[in-house]
Amino acid sequence: MTDGTDLLQAHLLDEHDWIGANEICRVCRIELTAVVELADLGVVSPRGYVPEEWQFPATALPRLRTVGRLMRDLGVNASGAALAVELLEEQHDLERRLRRLERLIHE
Amino acid sequence: MEYRDYYKILGVTRTATADEVKKSYRRLARKFHPDVSKEKDAEARFKEVQEAYEVLKDPEKRAAYDQLGSNWKSGEQFRPPPDWANGFEFRGGPRAGAGRQGGAGPQGSRYSSEDVFEEEGYSDFFSSLFGGGAAGGPFAQAGGANRRRAGRDHHAGIDIDLQEAFAGTTRVLELKRPQLKPDGTLEVQPHTVKVTIPAGVIEGQPIRLTGQGEAGPGGGKAGDLYLEVHIRPDKLFQLEGRDVTLTLPVAPWEAALGGPVKVPTLAGAVEMNIPAGAQSGQKLRLRGRGLPGQQPGDQYVQLKVVLPPANSPEAKALYEEMRQNLAFDPRADLAR
Numbered sequence: 001m002t003d004g005t006d007l008l009q010a011h012l013l014d015e016h017d018w019i020g021a022n023e024i025c026r027v028c029r030i031e032l033t034a035v036v037e038l039a040d041l042g043v044v045s046p047r048g049y050v051p052e053e054w055q056f057p058a059t060a061l062p063r064l065r066t067v068g069r070l071m072r073d074l075g076v077n078a079s080g081a082a083l084a085v086e087l088l089e090e091q092h093d094l095e096r097r098l099r100r101l102e103r104l105i106h107e
Numbered sequence: 108m109e110y111r112d113y114y115k116i117l118g119v120t121r122t123a124t125a126d127e128v129k130k131s132y133r134r135l136a137r138k139f140h141p142d143v144s145k146e147k148d149a150e151a152r153f154k155e156v157q158e159a160y161e162v163l164k165d166p167e168k169r170a171a172y173d174q175l176g177s178n179w180k181s182g183e184q185f186r187p188p189p190d191w192a193n194g195f196e197f198r199g200g201p202r203a204g205a206g207r208q209g210g211a212g213p214q215g216s217r218y219s220s221e222d223v224f225e226e227e228g229y230s231d232f233f234s235s236l237f238g239g240g241a242a243g244g245p246f247a248q249a250g251g252a253n254r255r256r257a258g259r260d261h262h263a264g265i266d267i268d269l270q271e272a273f274a275g276t277t278r279v280l281e282l283k284r285p286q287l288k289p290d291g292t293l294e295v296q297p298h299t300v301k302v303t304i305p306a307g308v309i310e311g312q313p314i315r316l317t318g319q320g321e322a323g324p325g326g327g328k329a330g331d332l333y334l335e336v337h338i339r340p341d342k343l344f345q346l347e348g349r350d351v352t353l354t355l356p357v358a359p360w361e362a363a364l365g366g367p368v369k370v371p372t373l374a375g376a377v378e379m380n381i382p383a384g385a386q387s388g389q390k391l392r393l394r395g396r397g398l399p400g401q402q403p404g405d406q407y408v409q410l411k412v413v414l415p416p417a418n419s420p421e422a423k424a425l426y427e428e429m430r431q432n433l434a435f436d437p438r439a440d441l442a443r
Binding site for chain 1: 142263315317334347411
């Protein structure tokens with residue numbers, strides 16, 4: 001079977017779109033136990049009563065993906081990955097601000 | 108295909124112990140991991156290191172690889188000898204006793220499109236020696252299932268320009284959709300899709316492509332594919348959320364006296380008024396000129412006063428006149 005070129009509309013997701021726990025675990029390649037730990041650490045804020053039924057805002061995806069990668073690839077545990085991802089975000093933010101300042105000075 | 112010297116890649120000798128291999132891998136993984144690495148080509152290097160470790164950490168794969176001999180050089184044209192892995196027990200089936208069985212047979216096969224993405228991340232060299240699928244070598248497992256490889260999903264991102272984020276764009280993606288064959292093995296079908304990304308996407312925003320993810324167990328309904336959009340840094344505009352900032356060089360008289368100037372925006376040049384008495388570093392706001400959305404972003408214009416060079420007698424004279432007549436001390440506040 002040959003596929004033609006399908007034209008698809010990407011759905012932009014924001015904090016109003018919710019993704020279920022199973023889906024998040026699949027997409028971010030992370031175990032539910034780790035997700036529970038991350039929620040305890042405040043890395044993500046799901047809604048719902050039991051972890052299996054938790055839902056996450058779509059905006060949590062990039063963060064959780066990064067956590068998943070750090071845990072798998074670098075053998076970091078959940079709390080280490082949580083710390084790392086927060087520091088990484090802060091670093092990106094600082095780099096952005098630095099770039100803006102540098103433009104002001106050097107150009 | 109090209110030979111890969113896994114020992115060289117991991118920076119260990121051929122007689123390295125398992126512990127030495129692991130230590131070296133961990134150091135290199137940390138060095139090149141794309142999320143934390145500052146090295147250029149980090150992702151490519153990381154993939155290399157991962158692949159090398161995949162082979163050298165496994166005693167049987169390592170032994171099979173060693174059988175190729177140590178005379179090969181990295182990059183040399185290579186073909187595996189037909190009987191290179193003779194003597195290895197597992198051929199074409201799940202490996203007994205290695206704890207990696209599970210999911211044998213069509214119903215039990217578990218896989219995900221992400222796993223298949225990773226399969227594509229291995230070199231031809233690796234695949235020819237250790238690749239999955241029924242046609243692969245002695246390490247093939249039915250269904251190609253259950254390999255919990257450390258994986259990278261950096262390809263789960265789409266890179267676009269700021270202009271594309273502003274106006275919307277289309278992208279052609281090649282997805283590799285795993286199809287479950289009747290005999291339980293996985294076949295990867297390349298599948299091209301054209302994706303329309305609407306205007307106003309922000310950095311790191313997830314997008315969902317319905318039904319483009321993996322099929323359910325036993326070839327059931329396909330799940331969704333999630334990708335992240337990354338916006339490349341722009342030469343002119345600095346993006347933060349939906350707001351953009353532009354540094355605008357202005358002449359001293361433009362800042363001091365004020366007046367209209369032409370300013371680039373994402374939608375083209377517009378006229379903006381500089382208030383009299385503006386100073387370098389001052390930020391002016393153009394409402395709604397950032398990325399579109401429910402709450403459209405703004406454009407900030409940061410003024411940067413630049414001085415005309417005093418490179419002619421007239422220019423020098425003008426500067427001298429200012430010095431004499433303006434009674435201006437910029438360092439008045441510095442005095443202790």
